[in-house]
């Protein structure tokens with residue numbers, strides 16, 4: 001789908017002409033609901049979660065190892081384009097005493113056999129962004145639960161298709177937003193839930209991570225998919241790491257709702273300078289080009305120009321008057337940060353490094369940022385129970401300091417116990433689709449864009465995410481994960 005460059009063409013291309021829009025904003029029309037919403041969906045408990053993982057590049061194998069460590073979970077099938085990428089985690093599984101999963105590889109549609117496999121009840125997607133929508137839709141239409149890497153979907157129209165399928169088939173569809181399970185993020189959630197930061201006013205999140213070298217390697221992003229995205233799109237393609245946790249703090253989609261977004265990107269300077277400095281390496285990569293994939297040739301992607309500006313800044317305003325700033329920069333030599341700032345009438349928490357300041361009117365004794373001792377006391381008092389109980393195991397099993405494991409653990413625990421998942425299909429779509437909304441706004445010099453209410457009004461009644469944990473003792477094999485040497 002092409003970028004909608006004007007207000008009129010956005011409305012037209014989205015089939016939204018005539019939509020009632022808020023004053024001055026590029027608007028959208030909400031299609032009618034065909035099935036009851038799935039906001040707090042509970043499904044029949046799965047005695048065994050049988051996972052099929054699609055995409056075994058840099059991200060997928062870690063999921064295989066983590067999922068295998070969870071009691072009552074089996075990785076039953078694996079799929080990738082390349083046999084060797086299926087073979088490596090298969091060997092790991094058998095060497096660690098697990099049954100060999102079925103392997104589906106060798107062609108671009110082999111993954112469909114994994115979805116069709118009756119021995120798979122959870123499809124776990126870790127392929128390039130460009131593949132997510134087709135895989136998610138196919139899995140939902142085959143009544144399989146889906147967990148999909150970030151971002152799940154880029155276009156508003158695809159969101160509606162995914163939501164309609166999830167509502168029709170009554171299955172779960174969860175964005176694998178691991179940053180919602182970070183130690184600091186869960187600490188913030190717990191403090192917010194206990195009212196320590198007061199009424200929430202403003203949040204800031206980001207994905208600032210220097211990925212220049214990764215984009216120009218022939219053994220990293222398969223087929224240069226990320227570089228190609230940068231060549232073809234502006235806006236913020238990867239908002240969810242910073243945005244997801246803030247939406248959870250603010251109950252966005254569950255009591256509040258995004259209303260309008262505006263975005264401006266800087267120009268592109270980072271890649272252009274990088275390719276000059278690394279000219280010989282880039283020429284060698286061009287000589288090894290494997291042709292055209294993901295909508296453009298390798299040579300064109302390596303040559304540029306790239307539409308994606310270095311720094312993308314969006315501001316979102318919610319129905320209840322809160323603001324969220326979201327940034328993206330993967331082409332500057334900046335130290336990693338997701339910012340993770342949440343500010344309320346009684347205090348503020350900000351990460352990188354973790355700092356907390358509480359209003360002394362309510363919480364004695366400090367003014368300004370808490371000192372090291374005070375910070376330690378606050379963290380000890382408000383650490384999320386999931387981290388308190390399972391944090392040590394998570395850190396040992398790994399994945400970004402343990403948050404990836406806690407995400408997988410909660411996902412599987414909820415499926416095993418017939419509980420609603422922490423991230424529903426509406427949140428998965430709304431957090432992801434900032435990609436298209438920011439691209440439209442940026443292409444129109446920061447014009448405000450209305451954010452579709454994917455819940456079709458259900459946000460007013462959906463319960464906020466609680467302080468949820470897992471009861472490992474419920475399962476007789478609870479110690480299995482702790483014995484696994486990963």
Ligand SMILES: NC(=O)c1ccc[n+]([C@@H]2O[C@H](COP(=O)([O-])OP(=O)(O)OC[C@H]3O[C@@H](n4cnc5c(N)ncnc54)[C@H](O)[C@@H]3O)[C@@H](O)[C@H]2O)c1
Nearest residue numbers: 055056057058059080081108111126127128149150221222
């Ligand atoms: N949550 C996080 O912290 C985090 C971190 C890294 C990556 N990711 C996400 O994970 C996803 C994968 O990223 P990556 O870095 O592993 O990319 P990658 O290119 O290393 O791996 C993608 C894999 O998908 C396979 N693939 C492509 N088309 C396929 C098809 N038709 N059928 C089966 N397999 C296919 C490729 O062969 C490759 O092995 C992306 O969505 C990315 O944004 C998330």
